[in-house]
Amino acid sequence: MKDLFIKTTQQKYWLDQLASIAEPIRTEAKEVDEQSRFPFEAHRLLLQIGYPRLTLPKEFGGEGLSVYDMVLIQETLASYDENASLSLGWTLGVVGEIYETKLWADDALHLLAPEIKNGAIINRAVSEAATGSPTRGGRPGTNAISTKQGWLLNGRKIFTTASPVLDYFLTSAWIEEKNQIGFFLIHKDVKGLSIEENWEMSAMRGTSSHDLVLTDVVVPSNYLVELPSHPSGGKINGWILHIPATYLGIAQAARDYALHFANHHQPNSLNAPISTLPNVQQLLGDIELKLHQARFVLYGVAEAYDVPARREFLTNEMAVAKHTVTNLAIDVVDKAMRVVGAKSLQLTNPLQRYYRNVRAGLHNPPMDDMTIIKLATVAIEQQKMKEN
Known part of the structure; x- marks a missing residue:
């Protein structure tokens, strides 16, 4: 389904670049989790393909990727290794925000740009x-x-x-x-x-x-x-969408594992794999539905942000995307584990890692309670303005 969201040759090029280093990154991910250490090999490989400069504008020597592009690439990387995705995603988001909004003085922007171009992480x-x-x-x-x-x-x-x-x-x-x-x-x-x-x-x-x-x-x-006027910046920042993109990538990896398992697992009590069972198909169908919902929300918001004429109408959409995608991703992983059953809790099974890691999204900003309260207060104020 993700192919539906690939729109440019530039996106396809960077997805192919990621695919070329996918296997060593996937292989390292298990060891990274077990040893609670940084994914140094993934980091090395990502530096080789120029990952840190993706969101640096072309005028500063970068690749000039948009928020939409970043989301697509971050989701893909997270399906290989979610730790590498979230870690490197912060550099993409910070650089994207700083240079898009000219958040710094020109001297500071030109000071950092060559560093990022050459692989610096911030x-x-x-x-x-x-x-x-x-x-x-x-x-x-x-x-x-x-x-x-x-x-x-x-x-x-x-x-x-x-x-x-x-x-x-x-x-x-x-x-x-x-x-x-x-x-x-x-x-x-x-x-x-x-x-x-x-x-x-x-x-x-x-x-x-x-x-x-x-x-x-x-x-x-x-x-x-x-010198921000508000502790959290106070402005709409589409570059934070690298966060839900990571958790969507975890959900995709869980889906892929569950689907493969369902197509190949055949207890001796059955004449066909468990993917033929109605209850398993119900779970798999629900997983597909939630992935569709998550992607249309995430990519829809990213696309709106990338168009200045549409961006001015955005209010809480970044928070809505993060809330929606993260909670759907948690549900997807849960249902994937139901497909696989008790084997999903084995320490050798990646699903137990996905289960732990996808829940971390609840504690990345913005928090769910703040999103819901802000949606309510904005709706209340808008209604008051209509009545006056």
């Missing part, structure tokens, strides 16, 4: 233990003080995805003298920066989302690259 470091998700508006405990040498930063960040391979940490900090939050571009080799390897999760174990620790880190004055 992610935002925002979450803290005391604040929870940054989208809820908590003030960071990490602080920045202006000095003669530059900005002096101290603090700790949690959930720093892809920390073992990040070249740049786009780190939020509270600036007392400005009475607001700022984002600082920090290189991995700066003095005082360290990674505390404490990522001990049952889901997405290979993202290595360890703590980032900043101890008297000094960065140049011009490395304060963002």
Whole structure:
């Protein structure tokens, strides 16, 4: 079904590039989960094909892929290894957002672009233990003080995805003298920066989302690259769709496994594989239906975002896509496990990994409760405006 959403030769080219490295990435995925380590081989292979520069605009030396393109490619990569997809997806999303909206000054954009073109990995470091998700508006405990040498930063960040391979940490900090939050571009080799390897999760174990620790880190004055008016940016950002794309890829992998199993598993009590049984067909049909629903929502929103004339009418659609796709993906994996039965819980079976990892999507931003409440408040206000 995904072929229905391939629209350009450029998309086909990058899907073919991914397909050429699919097997070693799939093979490593099992070991990555078991050992709770970063997928270094997948990272190496993705760098070889130029993955980090996909969403960098062509004028800056990148491939200039759109949100729609990114979603298509991210979903495919996640069907090979969801840890690699989510980890590298953050670079695609951050770069896409920064350069599309010209979020930084020109000097800063031109400073980073050659690094990304040559394979640099970047992610935002925002979450803290005391604040929870940054989208809820908590003030960071990490602080920045202006000095003669530059900005002096101290603090700790949690959930720093892809920390073992990040070249740049786009780190939020509270600036007392400005009475607001700022984002600082920090290189991995700066003095005082360290990674505390404490990522001990049952889901997405290979993202290595360890703590980032900043101890008297000094960065140049011009490395304060963002002064957002809202803790979460406050603007519609289609580039966050790399998140639900990853969880849709997990659902696709679970579907593929369940379908193969159903077509080949034949207990001696049957004269044909279990795919001929009505109850199994009901589960498989429901899986297909939910994948269709998820894709039409995700790709429909991505396509709307990529058209400026349509983008101006978007309000909560990014959150709706994330909520819809993630919850449908969880349901797909659950039904795939019902097809396979108790064997799906064996540690050698990939379905148990998909089951754990797909649920991590519930805890990626935006959160389900915030999406639902925002939809309600917007609807209420729109109705009031109509009546006045």
